[in-house]
Each structure stands twice: as structure tokens, then as C-alpha cells.
Amino acid sequence: MNVKESVASIIDDVRERGDAAVREFSARFDGWSPESFLLDRESIDRIVERVDDQALEDIRFVQQQVRRFAEHQRASMTDFEVETLPGVRLGQRHVPVTASGAYVPGGRYPLTASAHMTIVTAKVAGVSRVAACTPPLRGQIPPVTVAAMRMAGADEIYVLGGVHAVAALALGTESIARVNILAGPGNAYVAEAKRQLFGEVGIDLFAGPTEILVIADDSADAFVVAVDLLSQAEHGPDSPAVLITTSAPLAAAVREYIEQLLPGMPTRDYAGPAWRDHGEIHVVGSLDEAYTLADRYAFEHVEVLTAEPRKALDAMRDYGALFLGEKTCVSFGDKVIGTNHVLPTRGAARYTGGLWVGKFLKTVTYQEVTDPAASAMLGEVCGRASRVELFEGHARSGDVRAAKYGEAQLTWKP
Template structure:
């Protein structure tokens, strides 16, 4: 049974806080193991990668076979059905088109006293992309992570993907080629993150690592952070659907289950102003669960983390939604724009009854790598901005230095930084 809350109940605040605070992930303490793996790859390079891949992935590699060959990628391409390739290409083109609009503009200007200021954006030189193995090896995620890097102008994109007993998902290879990934290595786990961060004889290091992974991968990313950049550490996926009573309950139930099928720790929440509609959705979820291939996962997620919140009016959904700060927010209401205008915290919003969140997972054009676990309060989805960096620019002539210098000298003085003051004073003959 999902959580059922009514915002006018006396214990609502307490139960809503409990819903927000409920842990959805068990913290796995793999830090010590990961530290030793990272240190080993850092000191032994390829030899460590080969030994660890044999141990964890039951796969024998050599430096020569570590990299996936062009012939293998060709074969994966040929093995992929034309309609799948067409869908991947459509997704790629739409993602690329949307992300090109995110390219930041340089700024350069001269202020009233003649000081030149500015910001210049440049692409990072290289990025590493982690792709999980097994059933979570999604071609759509390859596109979502690689395309923003490519659009940003990153010259080298090195992908790693574990190949348990040698098996690779051909669709992942096909998606990598479509996205313009430069190099693919059949390694995974903390050892792959260490290789990307520090480099080995075969794999050149990268400046930033992105992509989802298990607890070992997440811990390794945290450990190498600072030496290289990393993206967010993603938690289980989540959706909040705000729906009025005029929706087809089957549509909304399907949306809730699309999130729940990802992971038993995923979370689907419905907020509605119509208690009868809430009942109908709950019944539809039960019905649809019976025919899902991933029914066990979806049922576990829905029973443990699913929630239905009934509010007197949709106005009351606004503060609740902002506290949840959902990764995905569907507004299945008559006037979604008006509601959206009043909302603040969400990774991605899907407006109207004909915009199921799943469109954003694949072919909408927006990115599906989004802030989870309430982090949309302070962070954003993956974008081109994650693959560029800004250099601030300052340029003074003698006249501007004379004008601004004395204030700088004064502040250096009160901060007790003599050499700071002198660096200005020496140029003004003070």
C-alpha cells in the first residue's frame, strides 16, 4: 500500500515530513574497498585494471583488447534493427538541437571608467562517461550524457562500460557511435573511474567524469572529485504528478508505474484535489501492475515509497511540491502554465496531459539526467554548462589603476595583506 495523506488531516505535517525524510537508499559502506581499488589502479595502471576486471567481471583483458574496436562497433550497428537506429537517431538529433541552445555566450564590455571586464567560456578538454553494465546499460543514457559534452565542444569523450564475461549491449555501442564518443573501454566499477581520473598506459586521463553507476562507482567518483570534475551523484529516480480529476486514471497510473519500475527505491507521488480520482488511480495502478514485466520492482517501489496526497485545491499543491523538489514534475491539469508559474523547485517539468515524463526520458530533447532526492532545491539537470568552464577577464590601463588602486590598497591594509597593497602601490609610485 502506498502512503496516503490528506492535507487537512491533523497529522498531515508530521506524516508529510516523514515521507520527505524517509530513507530510500541503504548507504553501502564501500569507501575502504574503493580506496584500495583506486590506489591500486593509480600505482599499477593497466595491470591493476586487468586483474580487477578478471576478478569482478570474469573477463580476461590485455592492453590491446581493453578498447572496443571499430569493427565491434560496426558489428553492433549492423546487429541493431533499423527502427531502433531510427529512434536513437531521432532522440540524438532532438537532444542535440535542444542542448545547442544552452551554449553560454561570452561577455566582454568596458565600464564607465574604462575597465574592461568579461567572461569567456571554453569547453573542457576531455570527459569520461561511465555506463553501467547489465540491465541498467541504457542507450538513452549514453545519448543524454555524451551529447551535451559533444555540443559543448569537448574534443575527447572516453566511455567505459563493464562487460561481464565479455557481454556488451550492442545498443550502447550504437548509441555511443551516434553520439560521437571517441573511445570505448570494456571496464567498469571503481577501477574504471580510477583509470579515467588518473590514466593508465592505455587510457589517457580525462578532466571530468559523468554518468550513473552503483555504490562502488559513486564512492569512486566522490574520491576522485577535486582531481577531476564529476557530475552529481544520482539517487533513485522519482516523479511527482499533480493531477486534477479530469484525467484518465489509467494514464496517470501508467506514469506513476513508469517511475516505479526503475528501482524498488524509486518514488512516485500523486497530488490531486479529487479523492475519488485518487482512488481510481490507485485501482488502476493495481490493475496495470499485473501485466508488467518488471511488476515485482514496480510493486515494491509503489508499496514502500509511493504516495497519494489529497489536497482541498491545487493551490495547496504548490508549497508541497516545492518542498518535495521533485526530479520530474508532471502537471496534468487544465492550466499547467499557471501552476508552473507558481512553482519553483523541480528538475524538469512536463506540462499538460499529453506530456508523459517518458517523452523526456527519450525523445523530447531535454536531458533525463536530473537532480534527485530533493536536490532540485539547489541544483540542475545535466546540460552543456557541465562541460564548459568560465574564465573571468579583467583589464585595466594606467588610468583605471590610478582610479581603483587606492581602494584596493585600503582594503589590503585593513586585511593585513601588505604585499597585496604593494602590488598596486608599486605601479602607482606610492
């Protein structure tokens, strides 16, 4: 059974049998079947007490950065009301979704930072209920991840992972209330589950293996470039790492450094195949060519290690996030700097950005006509416009206002 079929089978079972199916899958895949997947307040307190003080302080710092940036994003989205005609008021509001689900991966890597990105951002948007899931780590509750989820503001924390967790959040079970949107990265099965559930529930975006592309000129440090390329390759054997440079000597030096660095990396079992199968180096004639080629890739992460990195802001259009200059790196974005690390992959940057406050907000409109003359005038236009499209019922809604508030006569009778 392939990924698509396996995921569909699990979702169907959770839809039909609810908690019973969730418990069976958790026992089968994670060896985890506690009395309750939901952690109560006392349990969370005990778990957080086991976390090193420095780790808690670092989580607190990072979440402050994420929260601060998200608050600026929220402030940029303003409600408004305008009078477009005398007595015609049109307005726009940004309304938070009622409930969101945050998936914080475990498994190969316990991605604690995903708690910051999916929970803090939702809370800044004003989401009243955030239900967060994370899988057990080798049959145990992951304390640091639980601490991050609690400190981020999660209203419910479930030690539950995989497709069955995502399905439970999206569909609801006897013990887990459904959410309106799912956010957070995951493996191929979780990503496929989100794809299949989209429509019944909103999702942040479709995500694949993480990607890094570095644009470099002859001012770049080849050692830094090599280190940064491998920093993302370690995510998995299918994670692309691409260098586009105007310098042939730099390209050669980067290749040599990668060959030297890979054998000593603790994560070489992932980074090695990623570089071997998905690593690329391109030498181009100018930075304009580099920007154009980079836009064709439309990668998740793009580092610009050039003498004037800010030029990329005007030159490029298709990317998930830009990292400008050697003092910045993709790992900062992943872990500490404050921008959201849930970003588009597989070319999706051609049409969308990453997770942000706006993803948890519904931009809705409202209309109010208070002037009788305006209602009558709009009614006459509505009648004519609707009949062009053969919508007689729509036309009559306009007709009654043209007659009630103006001088028009109804040409049809009840």
C-alpha cells in the same frame, strides 16, 4: 564491507596499480578481460553492423533532438566584454573542459539513452575528447549501446563498467588518460565512486534512485496517472513514486489501477517493492497546496496533469524537470524528447538543475586596464583596501601602479 568502504578500496587499488587493478576487477565482477578494453574503429564498425536498422534510425532521431536542444542551450551562453571604467575592460568566456568521461550503465538495464545525454551534450559544448565506458552485458559487448556511443561522437569507447571504470577515467591508468569531468548515472557503487572522486575530478551531480511525482486535479485520467507512476517505479525497488492530487476519487482510482497493473508488469519485481515501500498518495485541498508540497519533495521528475499545467512554471521552484500536461510524460524525457535525463535526486533539486551544456563549460573571466589614469586610481584604492585587511603585499602591487602611472609616492623602499 559496506558500499563506501568497498568503493574506497577499489579506488585506492586503481590509484596504486592502474591497469592491472582495472583488469582484475573487470574479471571478478563482470567476467570480462579482453586483450583491450578500448574498442578500435574496425571493431566498432563490425559491432554497429549487427544493430537493427530501425534501432539505428531511432538512435539517430533521439540524438538529433538532444543535440538540437543542447545547441540552443549553448547559444544562450554568450561571451561578453564590457568597459566598466574608462580603459578598464572586463570579460567573460565559456571555455569547454578538455576531456570528459561518459558512463553509460548496463547491468539490469542497458541505458542506451545515457549515451545521448552524456556524449552529445559534451560534444555540443565543445569538449575535444570524450571517453565513454559501458559494462559488458552478460559477458558480451552490448551492440546497441556501442552504436549509440559511436553515433553520439565518443572519441574513445571502453567496454568497462563499475567503480573501476569510473576510477580509471578519473585517475588515469597506463592505457586510459584521465578526464576532467565525469558524467552519467550508475548504481549505488558508481554514484559513491563519483562522490569520493569529486575534487580530483568534476562530476555532473550526485545521483540516487530515480523519482517521479505527479500533480493531478480532477481533470486527470487515473489510468494514465497509474501507468506513469509505475513507469519510473520499475527503475528499481528504491525508486519513489508519489501522487499529489486535489481529487479523492482520482486518488482511489489510481490506487486501484496500480493494483491491477502491477501483477502483469514484466518489471514487477522492481516496480512492486518500489510502490509498496516508496509509493505515496496525498490528497490536498488546492493546487496551491499541491505545488507547495511538491516543492518540499524537490523530486527529480514532476508531471503536472491538470487542466492548466503551465501554471506550475510560475508556482514551482524545486524540481529536476517539469512535464506539462497529459500529452507529455517522464518517459519522453528519459528516452526521446531531447532534454537531458541526468537530473538531481534526493532533494538536490533545491540547489541544482540537471546535466546540461553548461556543465561541460568553465565560465572564466579576464581583465585588462589600458588607461594609465585608471590603473593609478585603482592602485590607490587597492592599496587602501588591502591594508584594511592587513595584506601588505597586495597593497604594494597597487602602490607601484599608483606611483608609476599617477602622482603617488611610494612610502616604502626596496
